[in-house]
Amino acid sequence: SRSLRLAVVPGDGIGQEVVAEGLKVLAAALPADVKVETTEYDLGARLYHRTGETLPGAVLEELKTQDAILLGAIGDPSVPSGVLERGLLLKLRFAFDHHINLRPGKLLPGVQSPLAGDPKIDFVVVREGTEGPYVGNGGTLRTGTEHEVATEVSLNTAFGIERVVRDAYKRAAARPRKKLTLVHKNNVLVHAGHLWSRIFAEVGREFPEVSTDYLHVDAATIFFVTQPERFDVIVTDNLFGDILTDLAAAVTGGIGLAASGNINPTGAFPSMFEPVHGSAPDIAGQGKADPTATVLSVAMLLEHLGFAEEAAKVEAAVAADLLARSGTRSTSEVGDAIAARVSG
Amino acid sequence: SRSLRLAVVPGDGIGQEVVAEGLKVLAAALPADVKVETTEYDLGARLYHRTGETLPGAVLEELKTQDAILLGAIGDPSVPSGVLERGLLLKLRFAFDHHINLRPGKLLPGVQSPLAGDPKIDFVVVREGTEGPYVGNGGTLRTGTEHEVATEVSLNTAFGIERVVRDAYKRAAARPRKKLTLVHKNNVLVHAGHLWSRIFAEVGREFPEVSTDYLHVDAATIFFVTQPERFDVIVTDNLFGDILTDLAAAVTGGIGLAASGNINPTGAFPSMFEPVHGSAPDIAGQGKADPTATVLSVAMLLEHLGFAEEAAKVEAAVAADLLARSGTRSTSEVGDAIAARVSG
Ligand SMILES: CC(C)[C@H](C(=O)O)[C@@H](O)C(=O)O
Ligand SMILES: CC(C)[C@H](C(=O)O)[C@@H](O)C(=O)O
Numbered sequence: 001s002r003s004l005r006l007a008v009v010p011g012d013g014i015g016q017e018v019v020a021e022g023l024k025v026l027a028a029a030l031p032a033d034v035k036v037e038t039t040e041y042d043l044g045a046r047l048y049h050r051t052g053e054t055l056p057g058a059v060l061e062e063l064k065t066q067d068a069i070l071l072g073a074i075g076d077p078s079v080p081s082g083v084l085e086r087g088l089l090l091k092l093r094f095a096f097d098h099h100i101n102l103r104p105g106k107l108l109p110g111v112q113s114p115l116a117g118d119p120k121i122d123f124v125v126v127r128e129g130t131e132g133p134y135v136g137n138g139g140t141l142r143t144g145t146e147h148e149v150a151t152e153v154s155l156n157t158a159f160g161i162e163r164v165v166r167d168a169y170k171r172a173a174a175r176p177r178k179k180l181t182l183v184h185k186n187n188v189l190v191h192a193g194h195l196w197s198r199i200f201a202e203v204g205r206e207f208p209e210v211s212t213d214y215l216h217v218d219a220a221t222i223f224f225v226t227q228p229e230r231f232d233v234i235v236t237d238n239l240f241g242d243i244l245t246d247l248a249a250a251v252t253g254g255i256g257l258a259a260s261g262n263i264n265p266t267g268a269f270p271s272m273f274e275p276v277h278g279s280a281p282d283i284a285g286q287g288k289a290d291p292t293a294t295v296l297s298v299a300m301l302l303e304h305l306g307f308a309e310e311a312a313k314v315e316a317a318v319a320a321d322l323l324a325r326s327g328t329r330s331t332s333e334v335g336d337a338i339a340a341r342v343s344g
Numbered sequence: 345s346r347s348l349r350l351a352v353v354p355g356d357g358i359g360q361e362v363v364a365e366g367l368k369v370l371a372a373a374l375p376a377d378v379k380v381e382t383t384e385y386d387l388g389a390r391l392y393h394r395t396g397e398t399l400p401g402a403v404l405e406e407l408k409t410q411d412a413i414l415l416g417a418i419g420d421p422s423v424p425s426g427v428l429e430r431g432l433l434l435k436l437r438f439a440f441d442h443h444i445n446l447r448p449g450k451l452l453p454g455v456q457s458p459l460a461g462d463p464k465i466d467f468v469v470v471r472e473g474t475e476g477p478y479v480g481n482g483g484t485l486r487t488g489t490e491h492e493v494a495t496e497v498s499l500n501t502a503f504g505i506e507r508v509v510r511d512a513y514k515r516a517a518a519r520p521r522k523k524l525t526l527v528h529k530n531n532v533l534v535h536a537g538h539l540w541s542r543i544f545a546e547v548g549r550e551f552p553e554v555s556t557d558y559l560h561v562d563a564a565t566i567f568f569v570t571q572p573e574r575f576d577v578i579v580t581d582n583l584f585g586d587i588l589t590d591l592a593a594a595v596t597g598g599i600g601l602a603a604s605g606n607i608n609p610t611g612a613f614p615s616m617f618e619p620v621h622g623s624a625p626d627i628a629g630q631g632k633a634d635p636t637a638t639v640l641s642v643a644m645l646l647e648h649l650g651f652a653e654e655a656a657k658v659e660a661a662v663a664a665d666l667l668a669r670s671g672t673r674s675t676s677e678v679g680d681a682i683a684a685r686v687s688g
Contacts, residue, residue, distance in 0.1 A: 149500070
């Protein structure tokens with residue numbers, strides 16, 4: 001019998017509710033001989049208010065020994081914007097070198113897109129997760145005065161870009177359409193942009209079977225709504241990936257369905273799976289949140305840990321559930337329904 | 345009789361074609377006693393290839409003496425990405441301190457949005473034009489090697505933010521809905537983001553009649569496609585404004601219709617009006633480009649120069665033309681039709 005050590009970080013707002021459903025489906029999906037040891041970590045607004053800490057060193061050390069992390073959502077209006085995001089969520093992504101931030105954009109049958117004309121959408125965004133404008137390198141001068149100056153530095157390295165670009169080429173090569181689009185803004189952010197473009201071209205020589213193109217981020221948003229079917233795999237930097245994947249979620253039926261993986265493919269540290277949505281404090285605790293994004297993130301977690309068949313089962317169950325949807329169901333009713341399909 | 349000194353920079357690709365139609369409509373719109381002295385400046389790829397220059401100092405000096413600038417489009421595949429954008433377009437915006445980059449997002453009757461369900465869209469984006477990640481403050485180390493590091497520094501000042509935020513409040517206060525949304529990413533870009541948020545709150549105290557909210561840029565893209573009617577006036581930084589206004593153009597019928605003004609409200613330097621679209625080299629010279637975005641930019645130019653009635657006339661002519669559209673027309677046919685409505 002195998003065993004799996006899973007860290008669970010429900011976090012804030014609806015995090016608790018959606019993670020519970022994710023675990024329900026995980027239990028239903030795993031083979032009987034796999035024992036899951038889950039450890040729940042109470043990180044987020046509650047811990048911060050109690051102790052002033054966002055990610056205690058001892059917790060970080062313990063997390064390192066886990067096979068994977070399932071995260072709900074981080075952020076609460078009672079905590080200044082950025083404290084939990086930078087001190088917990090981004091800290092985990094950076095500490096565990098989650099350089100592949102994987103976010104599929106797929107419009108599933110039965111799901112209503114806000115776009116007219118029933119578009120066919122099936123792409124995946126490979127977002128860089130450890131560099132760019134997210135490094136936290138910035139500061140202020142004459143803080144709080146009318147002469148304040150604030151900076152944010154985007155740091156980009158050949159090393160960091162090369163590994164995410166190569167990962168994206170591999171994914172593109174493994175898909176039927178074999179198409180990879182680089183998104184940046186190399187006509188304005190010329191230093192970072194040209195580095196991305198250079199490495200994109202260089203690595204591309206190893207993948208002659210992959211067809212490539214380049215779009216400025218502003219133009220990419222246009223195609224997301226007018227021609228989303230043109231995309232297969234997209235590779236982009238941390239900030240552009242953040243923006244594009246929320247837009248991707250919107251056109252594929254909403255953030256209630258958008259899954260993500262913060263992946264360290266080397267295995268040196270645990271990878272972390274989380275819905276793209278936030279903590280939605282306005283509907284927290286009411287059983288209104290759609291747990292599907294978390295369930296699909298659990299499928300990505302399964303896939304990552306080598307349970308490809310089980311991952312496919314969860315995805316199929318979600319697809320069937322979406323097709324059958326009618327009326328309003330509570331968070332746990334959705335989780336129950338998907339878990340039942342997985343077991344059934 | 346009054347006179348108007350207008351600089352015309354057709355630029356690259358379709359720039360020439362669309363600017364010609366803009367001038368046609370301008371001539372039709374202006375009162376008979378206003379004399380327009382246009383001076384055409386051949387800037388862009390041709391000049392660059394001929395001389396290596398993007399914006400000669402003498403031209404910059406001459407432009408300063410003009411009342412306004414009408415620009416077509418900048419950028420050509422024969423020139424490395426960024427050379428003309430940074431060396432000409434952004435150089436003009438920065439040299440003339442165009443801190444208000446004004447971009448309306450309005451879905452006009454008769455225009456098909458890619459969004460389902462016939463949304464009502466009528467907002468305006470006030471994009472900061474002289475700061476943020478656009479300042480060109482960055483560089484590379486170990487350039488061209490596998491150890492390259494590239495930086496881009498976003499510079500933000502209380503002074504720069506305050507003036508654009510105040511302008512946005514004024515615009516919001518003058519509109520029926522009186523609503524202003526700040527868009528940034530203050531949970532990640534905490535230094536710049538908190539400065540924006542602080543000043544947004546401070547200036548807001550002078551405009552108690554304006555209701556405000558805040559959205560992270562990623563969330564804003566979701567609402568652009570799921571609930572665009574929620575927006576009235578949006579104020580945001582240079583990069584986020586670039587991204588959001590292309591998306592705004594997409595949901596309001598395409599960049600063929602999206603106008604913009606690079607405005608220096610102090611009048612110290614000429615303001616510049618240009619379509620949001622690029623030079624579209626793939627369709628250049630074929631009479632296929634839609635000149636409507638340029639014509640609407642001419643309306644903004646008229647408004648800026650104090651010809652409010654004439655601006656309204658041009659807008660009405662465009663609205664009527666859009667409603668009457670059927671079949672394919674050439675660039676000049678569209679310009680002729682609108683000009684005829686303006687004169688008629
Ligand atoms: C909460 C925030 C820090 C985060 C990000 O910007 O990466 C979120 O928007 C996401 O996309 O996962
Ligand atoms: C061409 C480019 C430099 C420009 C920008 O990024 O501002 C364009 O995209 C725009 O929106 O006017």
